[in-house]
Amino acid sequence: MEYDFTDVERKWRNYWAKNKTYAAKNGSEKPKYYVLDMFPYPSGAGLHVGHPLGYIASDIIARFKRLKGFEVLHPMGYDAFGLPAEQYAIQTGQHPAITTEQNINRYREQLDAIGFSFDWDREVRTSNADFYKWTQWIFIKLFHSWYNKKTDKAEDIKTLITVFESHGNGDVWAACEEVGVFSADDWKKMDEKAQQTLLLNYRMAFLSDTMVNWCPQLGTVLANEEVKDGFSERGGYPVVRKLMKQWSLRISAYADRLLNDLKDLDWSPSIKEIQENWIGKSEGSSLRFKLEGLDEEIEVFTTRPDTIFGATFLTLAPEHELVKKISTADQKDAVNAYVELSKNRSERERMADVKKISGVFTGAYAIHTFSGAKIPVWIGDYVLAGYGTGAVMAVPAHDTRDYAFAKYFDLPIIEVVSGGDISKEAYDAKEGSLVNSDFLNGLHVKAAIKKIIEKIEEKGLGKGKVNYRLRDAIFSRQRYWGEPFPVYYKDGLPYTLDEKDLPLELPDVDAYLPTETGEPPLARAKNWITKDGYPLETNTMPGWAGSSWYYLRYMDATNNGEFVSKDAVNYWQDVDLYIGGAEHATGHLLYVRFWTKFLYDLGLIPAKEPAKKLINQGMILGRSLFLNENTNDGKQISYRIPIEYADDKDRLMIDRFTEVKKMFTNLEMNALSWKTDETGKQFILLVPEIEKMSKSKYNVVTPDDIIAKYGADCLRIYEMFLGPLELPKPWNTNGIEGVSKFIRKFWRLYHDGDNNFQVSDESPTPAELKILHKTIKKTEEDMERFSFNTSVSSFMICVNELTDLKCNKRGILEPLAIILAPYAPHITEELWSLMGNTGTITYANFPEWKEEYIIDQNFEYPISINGKTRTKISLPLNLTKEEISSTILAHDEVIKLMAGKTPKNIIVVPNRIVNIVL
């Protein structure tokens, strides 16, 4: 008779559900701890063994914190709007809500089977109207806000209107589109339409013509981070640039705060760095150049104003507005041809051609601001229209791209910073001193930058400026399965619905496709108008809308009157530990920070960052198997074989070959290298390869199979035992037997040889107490640094040692059950109850370890000679350095090892090591 996990695990899961064991209490007396997982998109494929990795880790922390006396918020929900359900709807006509519901039910079953301690009363689904009501509500807040750079925060648009009414916009410093100066009188004379049009330039959520990433196959625009190398991240379809009227969110207003506040976050250096790069702050100066014979100026942005005397030409982006105006008659044709060419080249082509230099001379000349020299103005598509001013002052000696351009078109190169060899390559480093630079000569780069900016500002030619790479976030999607905008149009201008009319529910449509005229699917809905007859917005919000604030909703998930109550948010504040994949670094994790800061600015929430600590769990990789066939002409063809056809030695036995043959019509049996096993059966040895786990790669392992065979506790411990949480690792079940053995061995500590429960009330011996207390200490320390794999090891050591001592004493086994409970909740509940406790182990007290049980009287010193360990000598702990060295040197074995030599030096580190130098 052995431990039967099936019944025990089922029994306790039912108990937890029935008793709402994991319900979190708002406003509890206890200190709070909020541990959150990135909620999943419920795909049709269900969970594979990689998904629960992070959930198990967070669940262990949640359970540990409960034992430590915290009120723990540990919720789960679904990121339920999204493309796959909609694509499926297009193919089958089935409403995406139905597919989504089915998938969620499947996810829920799988999650429940693992024994997570989620508070399911707080479940959220972004596609539920009572959730997206508040997503729409936040959008309305964004629409009615502007970013005041003077106070450095978002404010109600009313404060801006008040200023306009009294002073116009002359003194307003806002994050906004380019707006001309107007006075209070001008403002008052404007009609409603003019005023609204103007305000649209200031709003945090605004409508504008934007160059977007249009994906024709998906029929929608995509955000920058949804595009990889010119193809859509989902589906891998080509993406083109297109000018469209779109909703955008003014995330760029927060660029500096998003960057600065990173330093206080306990997030991994790599995620911080990815965000830093994505925000892309660069400091420099703007600078205007006059054009010869024209009443126009070109403004450039440069981070190296110190190299101004090395500027030998200017380069404009082909899209630059001055291109047409300044081109001379004899260059006009060449310029037009080049502009046309670049316009039609897709992003993809531009990227592929990075190394290919192209450009054309406009015929115009600029006057060098300081030297007065005539310098030519060129066009080149290495200059991007969207960054800085779309124009650069080219300093070929000190910029690699300018250097390549100058070499190619044979333009002059003047060295102005010493230190490199400009005959060979550009010298980009910000080190060295200035030469050939008039009043800057002799200065170091940093000092020169400071001086030249002063000079530029003094002459009124420009000013010190900061530029960001971060673009405003495009917020419309031409899709069905997303949040409808709470927006209608009057006179062609957008207005928001009244808050009391929320939610604006997603209407039914006859097909999930764009209309014949190319409008989004919502244009198909009947009566898609307000009660006053105004047309409603037909775009929907992107996938990341709901996920940008869902962590707040969990705090107060059923509140119908507010997105989250003040009491709830003041108690829970923010997420203490957030666990999820690193692939969300530039998307979700940036947007959720942005929305948090926005809501904070409006005084709606107390914390300005969503999550204090973030851990990115490593991906669990799949192991794919390939069958290699040698063709007659000596080539090799690989077939991907579903892993369920192979045995645990990667062998495809002959009796399963017919099934495989059905998948591949060309597969020739006699072209394969068959081998014979011990029993005479034929098989083919398949070739493994480690890659991402995915349905299409036939390498998915589901948690269900593992749980059926070994139990949920075993799956939980095994996933933790695989290695450090953050590292990516291939899935294999090689070690799972070891974990399963450990669980059975643990069970046997509490039982006699016939599986009868048997725990004694004898007092524990010092040896037993030592084993227990060092394990408590170790697991507690490991928990602090999220080192779950090493904790599992120490549990194994503990159980092994107690087994050796045949210890079955309550004084040891009861605390042991508690410290193991976060990892193996089912078996420990059962043992806890067998030991006579009523109720759950969840809220027991985590035992405290005591130093007195752990410390030894002696320390076994490793004795090294010249740094190499030679022997070990046990000595009492309380000796002085001198006592230790004299005892050691007098020791027989040491005398033998020293072979008559006199030690040159002896290093004694108390309770660590002794090293004798000969």
Next chain:
RNA sequence: GCCCUGGUGGUGGAACUGGUAGACACGCAGGACUUAAAAUCCUGUGGCCAUUGCGGCCGUAUCGGUUCGAUUCCGAUCCGGGGUACCA
């Protein structure tokens, strides 16, 4: 190219602040129990040499440095994973 990570037995990994490298587990080999198997238990297991007895040498990607002592710190190189890419 640039930035960030990582490289330890046959395998997953441990060694937390420079102080006994390889914990724990898998696998493998041998043994006990059993009619047999499963389960369980015991022994061994980095490499090379010597194994009658101690033992000796090498070893944390490679090369070099700092140190009484380096998987850990520093420099250079190689390889893997991730991010990013005309951002002026």
